[in-house]
Amino acid sequence: MLNHKHYVPVLKGKAGDFWAIQNLKQDTRGRVTPLIEVVPPSAKMSEEDRLDGTARCISTHWPDEPCFVDLIWRDNSPMLHHEHVVDFFFRRARSRALHAVPVTALARSPAYQQAVARVVEQDGKGMAIRLGVSFVDDLATAGRLLDALLGVTKTNHEHVDMIIEAGSVTATPAAMLRTTWREAIDVLPHLERWRSVTVLAGSFPASLAGLPQATWSTIRRREWDAWSDLVGSQSLARKPTYADYVIGDPIVPFSGQAAIAANLRYSTPSDFLVWRGYAVNNHPLGFGQIHTICADLVRRDEFSGADFSRGDFEIQQRAANQDSPGNAQQWRQWATNHYIELVSSQVANLL
Numbered sequence: 001m002l003n004h005k006h007y008v009p010v011l012k013g014k015a016g017d018f019w020a021i022q023n024l025k026q027d028t029r030g031r032v033t034p035l036i037e038v039v040p041p042s043a044k045m046s047e048e049d050r051l052d053g054t055a056r057c058i059s060t061h062w063p064d065e066p067c068f069v070d071l072i073w074r075d076n077s078p079m080l081h082h083e084h085v086v087d088f089f090f091r092r093a094r095s096r097a098l099h100a101v102p103v104t105a106l107a108r109s110p111a112y113q114q115a116v117a118r119v120v121e122q123d124g125k126g127m128a129i130r131l132g133v134s135f136v137d138d139l140a141t142a143g144r145l146l147d148a149l150l151g152v153t154k155t156n157h158e159h160v161d162m163i164i165e166a167g168s169v170t171a172t173p174a175a176m177l178r179t180t181w182r183e184a185i186d187v188l189p190h191l192e193r194w195r196s197v198t199v200l201a202g203s204f205p206a207s208l209a210g211l212p213q214a215t216w217s218t219i220r221r222r223e224w225d226a227w228s229d230l231v232g233s234q235s236l237a238r239k240p241t242y243a244d245y246v247i248g249d250p251i252v253p254f255s256g257q258a259a260i261a262a263n264l265r266y267s268t269p270s271d272f273l274v275w276r277g278y279a280v281n282n283h284p285l286g287f288g289q290i291h292t293i294c295a296d297l298v299r300r301d302e303f304s305g306a307d308f309s310r311g312d313f314e315i316q317q318r319a320a321n322q323d324s325p326g327n328a329q330q331w332r333q334w335a336t337n338h339y340i341e342l343v344s345s346q347v348a349n350l351l
Contacts (some may be wrong), residue, residue: 005033006347008068008163008198008243008338012253013038013054016329020336022061023310028344035068035103035128037242038089039253044224049089054093058100068128068161069093070103073252075112086115087154094123101161103128106135106145117153124247126159126195127322133166133184143189157193164188164241166201166223167250174225177201181230181240188232193239199227202245206270208263209277216296219272228350247272247335260328262289264315265335266304287325294319304338311337 013018013036021034038054052330058067074085081088086102093100102119104112104127107188120127129149135142150156164184169177181199190220203222211217227242247265275296279287285292297303298319311334316325318325326334 005066005196005241006031006351007340007344008033008035008200008241009243009246010035010037010200010202010243010250011246011250011336012036013057014253014329015057016289016333017336018057018061019333020311024340024344025309025339027339029065029345031348033066033068033198034062034339035070037070037072038074040073048086049075049179051080051085051089055089055096055098058093058098059096063233064099066099066101068103069100070128070130071112071295072103072105072130075108084111084115084120086112090119090123096237099125101125101128103130103163104149105130105132111145113149113152120153120159120337121154126161127153127155128161128163130163130165131188132181132222133164134253135173136187138185139187139189146189151210157190161193161196161198162188162194163198163200165242166199168206168250168274169201169203169226170205172203172222174222174229176224177222179231181226182233182236185236185238185240196241196243197238198243199230200243200245202249204245204249204265206251208248208261208274208276211274213276213278215275216300217274217276219274221267221271224270224346228346231350239351241284242343242345247339262287262293262331263328264293264297264331265339266302266315268338269342269346270300272295273297273300273302287327288326290322290331297328304342309341311335311339311341 011034041050071086071089077085102116104116116127154183165178166177203221223244231239261279264275266273275293277293280286283289294315298316304312306313314334320327
């Protein structure tokens, strides 16, 4: 059974995400339970290799720690060697002694829910349910579906982690999101019985294309504003755990060929700082633009210092031209590592 955690970052299950969680400080790890969405296979990677690779990466980079695992992009997928992909993945996870909890939602197919039920029965770790905030519009139906899902999986409320999900909130004022979450918590059936209750949203845009180039743009962390205000309410029936999409958005990651533009996503206690550079194949510095970007960042007051996280250390190294510029995956790694360190500290200090 999971211990209560303060922060649930949603990661897309690529190598960069696993690097980012591996390098968290030990005290931070104890406050974080990642929700890992296993990304779909690609032209270069089969379904079996993707699932095997994800289990292997979790075992290597997040050993002996609980995590949520969601095969959200696999509903209605073909069987894999006469086995549902959920069964396949968790069998691999079991062989590596992972502390993985399956994640589902009310609208998943019967085959998916039955596979989750088999995992719950075999592993005894319970499950997590992602529940869209729109459930408040039809409480009777939501209640029936929740009861039906618990019946199929033979799980009681005390073994379920409830995640109330608002999705992308790039255009939603923080006050409105706070009210939405508050209403959902107030009417959530069996509020006190769930093993944990978490609220989830993300305000980072799906694309950087609309941002100006060669300068820092500031994007307000609206989900953080909403949650920090929400948990300060004395009349709140139950304080929820905080979750977000880190420095990304809810949609499935792009897997095709695309022009790579140098960029860095750096987070402060209230905002995302984003530098959108130029396509590496059309700029004289190419990937080396990142040295200039990092040098500019470390001169700013918002830079947390090389000792704050492994990601900050890597940024400092590039600012001093003491290492290679890296690549798009590594830039995302450094920024993700810094972000999770920052948010887990913020949450712990607020609760």
